[in-house]
Amino acid sequence: MTPIAGMDEAASRAELAALAAELAHHDHLYHTLDAPEITDAAYDALRRRYNDLGAAFPALVAPESQAVGAAPASGFAKIRHGVPMLSLDNAFAPEDFTEFCARIRRFLGLTDAPLAIVAEPKIDGLSISLTYEGGVFVRGATRGDGTEGEDVTANLRTLKSLPLSLPGNAPAKIEIRGEVFMSKADFLAMNAAQEAAGDKTFANPRNAAAGSLRQLDAGITATRPLSLFAYAMGEASAPVADTHWAYLDQLRAWGFTVNPLSRLLASEAEAAAFQAEIGLARAGLAYDIDGVVYKLDDLALQRRLGFVGRAPRWAIAWKFPAEQATTVLEGIDIQLGRTGALTPVARLTPVNVGGVLVRNATLHNADEIARKDIRIGDTVTIQRAGDVIPQVVGVIAARRPEGAVPYAFPTVCPVCGSAAVRAPGEVVMRCSGGLSCPAQVEERLIHFVSRGAFDIEGLGEKTIREFHAEKLIESPADIFARLPPLRDVIAAREGWGALSADNLMAAIAQRRTIPLARFIFALGIRRIGEANAKLLARHYGSYENWRRQMEAAAMVGSEARSDLGSILGIGPAIAEELAEFFAEPRNLATLDALAGELTIQDTESASGGELTGKIVVFTGTLETLTRPEAKAMAEKLGARVTDSVSKKTDLVVVGTDAGSKARKAAELGVRTMTEAEWRALVNAAESS
Numbered sequence: 197m198t199p200i201a202g203m204d205e206a207a208s209r210a211e212l213a214a215l216a217a218e219l220a221h222h223d224h225l226y227h228t229l230d231a232p233e234i235t236d237a238a239y240d241a242l243r244r245r246y247n248d249l250g251a252a253f254p255a256l257v258a259p260e261s262q263a264v265g266a267a268p269a270s271g272f273a274k275i276r277h278g279v280p281m282l283s284l285d286n287a288f289a290p291e292d293f294t295e296f297c298a299r300i301r302r303f304l305g306l307t308d309a310p311l312a313i314v315a316e317p318k319i320d321g322l323s324i325s326l327t328y329e330g331g332v333f334v335r336g337a338t339r340g341d342g343t344e345g346e347d348v349t350a351n352l353r354t355l356k357s358l359p360l361s362l363p364g365n366a367p368a369k370i371e372i373r374g375e376v377f378m379s380k381a382d383f384l385a386m387n388a389a390q391e392a393a394g395d396k397t398f399a400n401p402r403n404a405a406a407g408s409l410r411q412l413d414a415g416i417t418a419t420r421p422l423s424l425f426a427y428a429m430g431e432a433s434a435p436v437a438d439t440h441w442a443y444l445d446q447l448r449a450w451g452f453t454v455n456p457l458s459r460l461l462a463s464e465a466e467a468a469a470f471q472a473e474i475g476l477a478r479a480g481l482a483y484d485i486d487g488v489v490y491k492l493d494d495l496a497l498q499r500r501l502g503f504v505g506r507a508p509r510w511a512i513a514w515k516f517p518a519e520q521a522t523t524v525l526e527g528i529d530i531q532l533g534r535t536g537a538l539t540p541v542a543r544l545t546p547v548n549v550g551g552v553l554v555r556n557a558t559l560h561n562a563d564e565i566a567r568k569d570i571r572i573g574d575t576v577t578i579q580r581a582g583d584v585i586p587q588v589v590g591v592i593a594a595r596r597p598e599g600a601v602p603y604a605f606p607t608v609c610p611v612c613g614s615a616a617v618r619a620p621g622e623v624v625m626r627c628s629g630g631l632s633c634p635a636q637v638e639e640r641l642i643h644f645v646s647r648g649a650f651d652i653e654g655l656g657e658k659t660i661r662e663f664h665a666e667k668l669i670e671s672p673a674d675i676f677a678r679l680p681p682l683r684d685v686i687a688a689r690e691g692w693g694a695l696s697a698d699n700l701m702a703a704i705a706q707r708r709t710i711p712l713a714r715f716i717f718a719l720g721i722r723r724i725g726e727a728n729a730k731l732l733a734r735h736y737g738s739y740e741n742w743r744r745q746m747e748a749a750a751m752v753g754s755e756a757r758s759d760l761g762s763i764l765g766i767g768p769a770i771a772e773e774l775a776e777f778f779a780e781p782r783n784l785a786t787l788d789a790l791a792g793e794l795t796i797q798d799t800e801s802a803s804g805g806e807l808t809g810k811i812v813v814f815t816g817t818l819e820t821l822t823r824p825e826a827k828a829m830a831e832k833l834g835a836r837v838t839d840s841v842s843k844k845t846d847l848v849v850v851g852t853d854a855g856s857k858a859r860k861a862a863e864l865g866v867r868t869m870t871e872a873e874w875r876a877l878v879n880a881a882e883s884s
């Protein structure tokens with residue numbers, strides 16, 4: 197192998213092309229035919245050489261080489277994050293921040309020693325993960341759905357602020373996380389240039405950064421003014437620091453840019469002043485920020501705190517107040533959701549709100565429109581906060597045009613004409629057409645193939661709408677039953693061709709096997725988001741069991757219903773939705789049809805260890821753990837924690853001064869253990 201340092205452009209170009217072809221060949225053997233010809237190590241060596249050469253000659257990385265290893269439909273290979281990329285809980289007021297600190301203290305059992313906290317401006321860009329092996333940048337990925345992102349290695353290499361190698365003291369393998377963004381001035385200049393050239397412009401700096409990074413041609417990314425701030429860690433083969441502040445120092449020493457406004461606060465009492473200071477500086481900053489991220493400085497405490505849902509307990513994003521503007525309400529459109537909700541959407545004279553052009557805003561529901569007496573033609577105040585949908589706050593009464601009449605909310609579904617009804621105690625009007633309303637069916641199909649659900653490459657919202665309108669797909673199972681025989685018809689469609697059609701067929705085939713949690717989420721049952729789908733999958737384990745139990749739970753007062761209600765996080769409203777879903781024969785037919793096409797994988801808990809699915813009770817005083825911490829430990833290992841001891845209890849952890857629960861455990865013959873034994877069990881489960 198020629199050392200890269202001695203290679204010229206022509207030789208590199210030839211080798212990169214050869215490597216890309218070779219990688220594509222092996223990708224096809226591996227991903228599509230399931231018949232690899234070379235070992236993973238040999239493949240990795242090829243890929244490494246390709247990446248290294250690409251690093252030395254970023255301009256040579258051809259557009260199609262992005263597709264190396266990719267499901268080519270999206271153009272980017274998928275990368276699974278070693279540690280999930282999560283989001284942050286938000287604070288909007290000082291009380292929220294105080295509660296965040298109080299929760300940390302409760303969880304850790306701390307009293308009044310000050311909490312050292314690092315404060316960092318929250319950049320409004322897109323988060324990325326950067327992996328270095330042997331000190332060399334080898335892989336970069338977008339956040340994606342948090343579990344799996346897109347391989348944008350070649351694009352990231354073109355960023356001037358990205359160190360391609362780290363000095364000698366870096367761990368053998370380390371993943372660093374940060375935010376890619378575009379400055380406000382660069383955004384405006386780029387949009388002006390795009391407009392002059394007749395190209396599409398971007399709505400805001402965040403979209404511009406995302407669009408520029410996710411270019412199939414890394415050569416285009418290279419021309420875009422993207423910057424990077426590093427702020428977090430992912431996987432590392434060796435620890436880097438004991439505190440987050442020291443970690444940021446290390447990042448700087450390795451050549452990363454850390455936001456210079458970041459500050460170590462000696463105690464949580466300093467946060468409010470910092471928030472105010474950055475709030476004042478905000479408008480004058482070169483880039484958009486939407487708040488400040490506060491992170492507990494001590495990394496050992498961060499580890500103990502861990503995560504809940506999709507966010508860490510040790511960090512919070514304290515957002516700035518929403519930005520507002522006024523404009524004219526030109527009309528009100530009614531949009532239909534997958535559960536039939538009629539949502540009024542304001543059509544506005546476009547207006548710039550804090551750097552973003554807003555054309556539509558939500559009006560929430562009929563009550564809100566009536567309460568605020570919003571009329572078409574009114575001048576309205578709108579606001580947006582971060583990523584949330586802009587909303588209409590109110591009307592400027594003095595500017596109401598003459599003759600404006602109160603808005604009459606439709607009483608029938610604008611799509612299917614069924615009556616729009618309102619359940620007692622609810623604010624939302626719903627189309628009563630159910631699965632006979634084409635709009636609801638379409639929205640459900642779109643949900644079915646969305647990211648956390650079936651996520652079928654090449655079958656996005658636009659395609660679903662087309663296929664549904666032409667009756668190629670009428671229900672979810674049609675994707676699997678009807679589309680494959682239509683391969684040639686699809687290939688002949690405008691904008692498709694044989695390659696795209698084959699890719700779609702491969703993507704559909706790949707999704708015939710699906711984890712139970714994704715399957716449940718994909719059904720689009722009201723109130724069953726990704727988190728609840730996971731809870732259900734973990735509790736019931738298999739599709740067959742879940743279905744049997746849900747049908748039984750339709751009866752109020754049944755054992756299945758009370759079991760459903762006992763799942764932590766599943767309240768009566770959710771149980772009711774599930775029962776309702778299973779009471780509808782058309783839904784059962786959909787399930788039957790899908791089950792006939794799919795292999796639905798059983799769920800094992802994350803650890804699959806000894807505690808999976810076990811019911812644990814803590815009693816008495818624990819010496820080294822607070823209750824919330826003990827509970828979180830148990831749940832992390834797949835156990836459920838309840839308050840009272842019964843025949844169903846699997847384990848009782850007995851602290852000092854334990855009373856009746858310990859006695860009851862002894863009477864019922866339930867296994868008990870001491871706090872020390874519990875810790876040993878957890879340690880063993882975590883390291884296995």
Ligand code: IVH
Binds near residue numbers: 283323339
């Ligand atoms: S830390 C587990 N620090 O905010 C914690 N995030 O709402 C991971 N962001 O996806 C995030 N500036 O895109 C962190 N200084 C900062 C940040 C930051 C911006 C973004 C990031 C993340 C989102 C979470």
